Amino acid sequence: MSTVNLAQSGFIVRLEQAETLLSRFEWAIRNVLKWVSILALLAIVAFINLNVFFRYVLNNSLSWPGGSSIIMNIWVTYVGGAVAYYVGDHVSVQYVHQKLPPSIARGATLLINGLVVMLGSAMLWFGTQLALSQASSQTVYQVLGITSVSLFWTRIPLAIGGLYLICEAGRRGISTLIDDLNEGSNVALGTVLLLGATAAVIPVLSLAPPESSIVQILIIFFILITLIVINTPIAFAMALSVLIFLLFFPSALAILKPLLVVQQMGQGISGFSILAIPLFIYAGRIMTIGGITKRIIDFANLIVGRLQAGLSHVNVVTSMLFAGISGSAVADTAAVGSILIPSMKDEGYDTGYTCAVTCSSSVIGPIIPPSIIMIIYAITVPSVSVAAIFMAGVVPGILMGLGLIIATYIIGYRTDWEKFPEVEHRDRPSAREAAVIVKDASLALIMPLIIIGGILSGVFTATEAGAVAVLYSIAIGTLVYGEISLDEFIKASYSAATMSGVTLFIIGAAMPITQVMAITGVPGQIGEMLLATTTTSVIMLLLIVAILSILALFIESIANILLWAPVFAPLAIEVGIDPLHFGIVMIMTLAMGMITPPLGVTLFVAAPIGNTDIETIAKNIVTFFLIEAVLLLLVILVPDIALWLPRALGYV
Incomplete structure (x- = not known):
């Protein structure tokens, strides 16, 4: 066996070891988040029905079920919506991807998961910042009758969801890279190098944005549709389109920064x-x-x-x-x-x-x-x-x-x-x-x-x-x-939580784009x-x-x-x-x-x-x-x- 083949075999072995470790970590997180999303959804059902019961049977409306349910909904959105990536509930345009040659399709898959890692990193980093910076602030919502509830609990789901996306997309990316290398192709490896080079260049790159606001919006929508066509889940593509635009044109939208994009995602699903x-x-x-x-x-x-x-x-x-x-x-x-x-x-x-x-x-x-x-x-x-x-x-x-x-x-x-x-x-x-x-x-x-x-x-x-x-x-x-049966009920609740997470994630992810359109x-x-x-x-x-x-x-x-x-x-x-x-x-x-x-x-x-x-x-x-x-x-x-x-x- 040649030196190159030995080196490649050793590289694949290390990738397989990394995938195994990441898979175990992903499994542990997913099983916790599964129950978090199910319990959050059940809590919404219980809180709203409890208020209906109190209003019509006891003639005494409660003030806290609505606010409690809204906070639970944020958890369903970004915990259930993140886990839905593993389940396969996220909506995407698979048609073009299915027509690609296998090696190109693997490269596209790795690119998509690299972008999802980027989104997860933004959610984890900025979600954590928002949670810690607002930990001393109180939400306007009551939870179980308690008025002094920290805003931390409305922001941390974004960070948790982001952490899971990093794990699952990272696991998928490594698995795709291993498959591509085993097939004797270097397309996926080239995609990794391209992503790494882009990540290294972006911090020092500061392109002047187009003066026309319509052109700026067209660029965002071009990014959005390109991501969708290559099979990026629509919910993720919505958020990524604005984030990618801001990475290349950081001075384009002085009012809207990456941290505020993540904040808008959280606020977008806060209505009763x-x-x-x-x-x-x-x-x-x-x-x-x-x-x-x-x-x-x-x-x-x-x-x-x-x-x-x-x-x-x-x-x-x-x-x-x-x-x-x-x-x-x-x-x-x-x-x-x-x-x-x-x-x-x-x-x-x-x-x-x-x-x-x-x-x-x-x-x-x-x-x-x-x-x-x-x-x-x-x-x-x-x-x-x-x-x-x-x-x-x-x-x-x-x-x-x-x-x-x-x-x-x-x-x-x-x-x-x-x-x-x-x-x-x-x-x-x-x-x-x-x-x-x-x-x-x-x-x-x-x-x-x-x-x-x-x-x-x-x-x-x-x-x-x-x-x-x-x-x-x-x-x-x-x-x-x-x-x-109890087993069927749990499965249906889990499915409802992930499906709800997908739909609500789209709503949250659409808010930054609507904000951009309003600003411009x-x-x-x-x-x-x-x-x-x-x-x-x-x-x-x-x-x-x-x-x-x-x-x-x-x-x-x-x-x-x-x-x-x-x-x-x-x-x-x-x-x-x-x-x-x-x-x-x-x-x-x-x-x-x-x-x-x-x-x-x-x-x-x-x-x-x-x-x-x-x-x-x-x-x-x-x-x-x-x-x-x-x-x-x-x-x-x-x-x-x-x-x-x-x-x-x-x-x-």
Whole structure:
């Protein structure tokens, strides 16, 4: 063996030893953080429900559950969101990465993990600074009735999450480097050297920033989209885009420094309304393990299962019913798809079609209330209430479901129904069986009435409705259906904590970019440019939809709402568009982006369930997408489709 080979073998051995040590450290931290995130999420559920109980049963509202829950939410965000990197819950654009040659893909993977180490280091360093510098300051929130709670506890989760990201991304990076070297490639090693050289040069490099604020924003978005395209998790790419810009142009934003970027990330999720997000996610996970999802599917099957292409219609109707509980397209695809995709394949449905109808119908999730991105829109555009935007989505969501059923008939007619097996061989349920199905499903279908009815009547806020939904799901799944074991409950809680962490991390990471846009005054400049193009409301709306459709190809829907609702909503209002109407159009547009590559998050959820590839699903999704596009155009041209119900209920 040559001297070079001996040296390389010794280097690989040392790397393997380092990976082993880091893996053990990562495992120890992860198992602690797992329980921290689960307990923090359970605390939110307990605190909010306790306040509801005290208010309505004991007629004595408590002052501390809201503040306590907000602090717990910060822990869920940056502890659960960090651990989600190991679990694999973070949303990323995998399409381009999967097409790269193996050695180049390994180099890109190592680059991504190097950048995640950089983000983790910033969170650890600046999070620790913020925690220690504000240790003597008291939070404005009460915790368990204690008023003298240090701000330290609201900042240290950032540092802890950063430490875990360093460990996990470092472990992944070393593992990738070992694999690349064992394959006889030096691409990953070259990436390491490039990262090291860049880290050495940046401290002495002080580039003059572009004078134009729009150019500065364009550079940040170029960095953001580049990171997303190479498969960087979107939550991390959001924060990294500003940090990287500030590293190369440290004098560009005198007001915003790296420490303040991390601080903004913490402050971005400190609102009470944001608590509804982890609660609805949690309710959806409990529904799945508690048998509620299965009973909704059985009910939909009873209604439309024996029509031509019956399971296609069951898929759509189930998504419409499930949308009234989960509020998430990804949750819909995972929960409904895990049951119906295998069932449809077993009955002879084409795999690509099966996954396509599942993904397309999951788009209804964010449109029919309750909806996570509707809550985000209402938070971002204060002139719109949660109740109003919820009601504005009902009719468009129902029309979307009916449109997808029509799409199924179009596909069947064009293919002489070859894609769809006959349904005559399926057993028709007896009257007794049908009654049992209806009885079991009724307990599940009461939940949307509790959520929506409670919000509309003013009994609950959206956050309180989410907490009650979690408690109701646990009660039904445990006491009535008897399908929730302790082990399944822990797994579902852990999954809900990491999924919530991902979503909330995106919200926190978007705040520095929105702050940059506010500092530079770019929203006003964009508005002036668009107003110079047209002042006609319909044309302006179509122009904004076109821009959002392009952005939705690369950027996750929640991030797009946070970044662009503050830019486009005031512009829409200025040309005479109702902000409620604009909100529904924006939400429908971004929801459709969830089924379009390269991001197409629902496609990446459905593909492994159906054991197929993204291209196959995308080819089958075209007709469904076109039908949804026609319905979106109809809502744009006829605002009353969205505004009629909220107007009838007095919200407009």
